[in-house]
Amino acid sequence: MKQVVRGFYSVAYAVKLCKPNVICAYPITPQTEIVENLAAMYANGELGDAEYITAESEFGAASMLVGASAAGARVFTATCSQGLILMSEVLFNAAGMRLPIVLVNTNRALSAPLSIWNDHQDSMAMRDAGIMQVYVENNQEAHDMIPQAYKVAENRKVLLPFMICMDGYKLTHAYEPVDLLDQETVDSFLPPYEPAAYMTTRKPLAFGCYAPPHIYMEFRVAMQQAMERARDVMLEVYKEWAEVSGRDWGGHIVVDYPDSKIFVVAMGSVVGLLRKVVEELRNEGLSVGLIKIRTFRPFPIDELRKALKDAERVVALDRSVSFGYEGPVSIELKSAIYGHSSAEVYSYTVGLGGRDMPKDFLEGIIRDVVEGKEKPGFAFKGHHDFEEVVP
Amino acid sequence: MVKILIEVRFHGRGGQGAVTAADLLAVAGFKEGYYTLSFPMFGAEKRGTPVVSFLRISDEPIVARDEVYNPDYVVVLDPTVMETVNVVAGLKEGGMLIANYPKGSEDLKAELKADDLGFKVATINATKMAMEALGRPITNTTMVGAFGGATRLVALETIVEVVKEWFKGELAEKNAKLVEKAYRYMMEVCR
Numbered sequence: 001m002k003q004v005v006r007g008f009y010s011v012a013y014a015v016k017l018c019k020p021n022v023i024c025a026y027p028i029t030p031q032t033e034i035v036e037n038l039a040a041m042y043a044n045g046e047l048g049d050a051e052y053i054t055a056e057s058e059f060g061a062a063s064m065l066v067g068a069s070a071a072g073a074r075v076f077t078a079t080c081s082q083g084l085i086l087m088s089e090v091l092f093n094a095a096g097m098r099l100p101i102v103l104v105n106t107n108r109a110l111s112a113p114l115s116i117w118n119d120h121q122d123s124m125a126m127r128d129a130g131i132m133q134v135y136v137e138n139n140q141e142a143h144d145m146i147p148q149a150y151k152v153a154e155n156r157k158v159l160l161p162f163m164i165c166m167d168g169y170k171l172t173h174a175y176e177p178v179d180l181l182d183q184e185t186v187d188s189f190l191p192p193y194e195p196a197a198y199m200t201t202r203k204p205l206a207f208g209c210y211a212p213p214h215i216y217m218e219f220r221v222a223m224q225q226a227m228e229r230a231r232d233v234m235l236e237v238y239k240e241w242a243e244v245s246g247r248d249w250g251g252h253i254v255v256d257y258p259d260s261k262i263f264v265v266a267m268g269s270v271v272g273l274l275r276k277v278v279e280e281l282r283n284e285g286l287s288v289g290l291i292k293i294r295t296f297r298p299f300p301i302d303e304l305r306k307a308l309k310d311a312e313r314v315v316a317l318d319r320s321v322s323f324g325y326e327g328p329v330s331i332e333l334k335s336a337i338y339g340h341s342s343a344e345v346y347s348y349t350v351g352l353g354g355r356d357m358p359k360d361f362l363e364g365i366i367r368d369v370v371e372g373k374e375k376p377g378f379a380f381k382g383h384h385d386f387e388e389v390v391p
Numbered sequence: 392m393v394k395i396l397i398e399v400r401f402h403g404r405g406g407q408g409a410v411t412a413a414d415l416l417a418v419a420g421f422k423e424g425y426y427t428l429s430f431p432m433f434g435a436e437k438r439g440t441p442v443v444s445f446l447r448i449s450d451e452p453i454v455a456r457d458e459v460y461n462p463d464y465v466v467v468l469d470p471t472v473m474e475t476v477n478v479v480a481g482l483k484e485g486g487m488l489i490a491n492y493p494k495g496s497e498d499l500k501a502e503l504k505a506d507d508l509g510f511k512v513a514t515i516n517a518t519k520m521a522m523e524a525l526g527r528p529i530t531n532t533t534m535v536g537a538f539g540g541a542t543r544l545v546a547l548e549t550i551v552e553v554v555k556e557w558f559k560g561e562l563a564e565k566n567a568k569l570v571e572k573a574y575r576y577m578m579e580v581c582r
Binding site for chain 1: 410413414417418421426427428429430431433453454455456457458460
């Protein structure tokens, strides 16, 4: 039944329906209310025999989840920003140990300067960890992704951590209608986790130990192969989800107006407003389309090549930057379409640290590209002009 | 279908419940069949600092998550916020300022030169009402009722129902009464 709930609750409720065995977290804004909701459910006896552990830090939380997951538990955590990068040492291990940990990252900027607001710099810092990453547009999609994330991560062809990225504040703090799943639907979709191998005193195993040069590389090649297999597993799971829930979120990317000459590419909560902007520009007769990237890892190479084959210009909007180059979405998009499309790419980093992206602003940057007022290449958009003092 | 999109901006001070005010109306609006979206503009999360939150009500799914720059309504939960914040910035022509204010609508209208700027003003002494009912200057439910009475976008019964679900026990009853009092008062003011 559709209810107006806060983003936090839409996540926590879906996690509960997935019947995790261990939830372990450390609070950080704007994530805290997810685990607060789960802690309340735990205290009220609504989480079955799940263990809820309040860690002393994100490092501790991730470490406990690695242990629990290696012992065969279905686990969950949520974090963001400094919390995510504090977890990173452990999360790189979790991926290498092939543990299907599911986590929600409520995207928030990184320090310094300290910012509690939204951008994608935190999850981008985890790009190379071996963790699947999906970016959601609204709280319904966040809610729906939780069972799908477990199903993909726990598939024996995959066995890698799965990170659902949802924009902090813009989604987490928003009250909006969400069709909350019921237990029956989730149970019919998501079977209990049956680990391929797990730690037990009856049959001792070691995870992630010492790999000298003659064997280390094979483990890493296997991770890449798992990530490659995840492409198809995800698509199968997405399709099954559409059948079970009646909500089809599409594949790795979603293309509006595929016959367009100019495309805007974006991820996350800004996509909704962009869809409206693009629709209005279409009504003016401009050949503008929209590509929403859902799956960022594995990167949707084939889908983007196909979608941009005949495109003339691409406006790639990044919510982060790799200092000294440009935004990661732009970098990867260019790399993906190299040799497959002659489109010029306009790489714009926007909305850092919660800088708002009003409709006029989005429309303006697209219009400037459409009208040929811009040159291809990298730029920040939406910042104030200032004179930097070089001491 | 008639396409409507109503955008509301709430100004208050940390601790008065400006965020909850927008949230209550999002829940109430949805109960009446609208699509709704509410979200706060978070700043330094301290009691007493100016706080802003937003509400959108529409008859189609809401995709815009940018801040509200041109509100149809501005709701002010604390009269002193108006001393430091230009609460009516971007308020649409023909829009309305619904303010917790110790004096009458005409006084605030004159002070803000509202007639020249083309917006309506309706005031209610929400601090006094909240102090009497709750013993605390938490004005959110009063202003939610005032918004309902001034705009008639959401029925009194719906807001009362939501408030009773939101709060518990005696607090629910006290706040429900405040909503009703403010709603009826504003219906008179905005006749």
